[in-house]
Amino acid sequence: MSESSVSFEQTRRKSQLKLIGIFCVAGVPVMLAMLMYFGSVAIPTGKTNKGQLLTPTLNLNSFGYQQNAEGFYPETGGKWLIVQTGSGECALECQDLAHIARQVNILMAREQERVARVLLSTQAEQTQDLLAADYPQLSVKSVDESALIELYKQADTSKTWNLWVSDPLGNVILRYDSTNSGYDLKDDLKKLLKLSNIG
Numbered sequence: 001m002s003e004s005s006v007s008f009e010q011t012r013r014k015s016q017l018k019l020i021g022i023f024c025v026a027g028v029p030v031m032l033a034m035l036m037y038f039g040s041v042a043i044p045t046g047k048t049n050k051g052q053l054l055t056p057t058l059n060l061n062s063f064g065y066q067q068n069a070e071g072f073y074p075e076t077g078g079k080w081l082i083v084q085t086g087s088g089e090c091a092l093e094c095q096d097l098a099h100i101a102r103q104v105n106i107l108m109a110r111e112q113e114r115v116a117r118v119l120l121s122t123q124a125e126q127t128q129d130l131l132a133a134d135y136p137q138l139s140v141k142s143v144d145e146s147a148l149i150e151l152y153k154q155a156d157t158s159k160t161w162n163l164w165v166s167d168p169l170g171n172v173i174l175r176y177d178s179t180n181s182g183y184d185l186k187d188d189l190k191k192l193l194k195l196s197n198i199g
Contacts, residue, residue, distance in 0.1 A: 048191070050184035051165070051174035054155060060170040062151050063120060064143050073170045079116040080168060080193065082185070086161035087122040087148055090130050093161045093178050094121075098135055100182040101163060107186050111193045122148065165189060168198050 063083060065073045072078075082101045086094050101117050108115055117138050121127040124142035131138060152158070159177040163185060166172045173192075176185050 049174060049188050051176045051180060051188050052155070052157075054173055054175060058151070058154060058164075058172040060166055060172065062147070062154065063164075063166075063172070064141070064147060065170065067170070075118075076166070076168055076170065077116060078168050080114055080189070081164075081166040082115060082117045082189075083164040083166055083172070084117070084119040084161065085121075085143065085148060085151065085164065086119075087145055088160065089123060090121065090127040094127070095131070096178065097161050097163055098131060098138065100185065102135060102138070103182055104186045104189060108189065108193065111190075114193060115189070120148075165192065167192070167196065 060073050060076070060081075061067070063085070065075055068074055082105065084094075084097050084101055086097075090098075098119060105112055105115050105117055117135075119127060119131070119138055119140045120143035121140065122143060122145050124140050128140040131140065152162075155162075155175050157175060157177065161177065163176040163180075164172050165174040165176075165185070165188065174188055
């Protein structure tokens with residue numbers, strides 16, 4: 001084989017490798033995108049919230065609050081609410097969630113004045129006595145056991161103690177329980193406050 005034939009063969013192989021390289025750079029991503037689209041493989045869900053998104057949303061009527069003639073809930077004071085609900089004695093889980101709610105409220109920094117905390121319990125008086133010293137700004141109110149059962153059924157939760165986020169208009173949009181960290185609630189609430197100009 002002549003030297004020119006060897007040189008031509010090497011040039012041809014280099015050209016083929018370049019062509020394969022170009023195909024890999026341009027073609028493989030297209031093929032992967034088609035696989036993801038048509039095969040529904042590895043498609044992101046688009047979920048950014050860390051708590052349970054309530055669909056449809058609940059409103060504070062389900063929590064025993066009453067709207068005034070203008071459709072507002074005077075008890076919210078025009079603020080976002082972190083609402084804690086539960087039945088029975090305020091034992092460890094209840095106290096942990098009360099602590100998380102307070103810490104999240106503090107972590108809102110300059111936005112913390114836009115947020116208030118309330119605890120609704122079937123044993124409100126005992127809970128108030130237990131928590132008053134450590135949580136002086138926590139509003140504790142009574143809730144009826146049957147109303148709580150209905151509320152948990154609507155939210156599809158079996159947890160005894162829960163945290164909820166309500167906007168100033170009384171729309172309850174997210175739920176958390178002991179399986180969530182305080183950072184889950186903090187991150188979601190920060191996003192909500194940043195995106196909203198109400199409250």
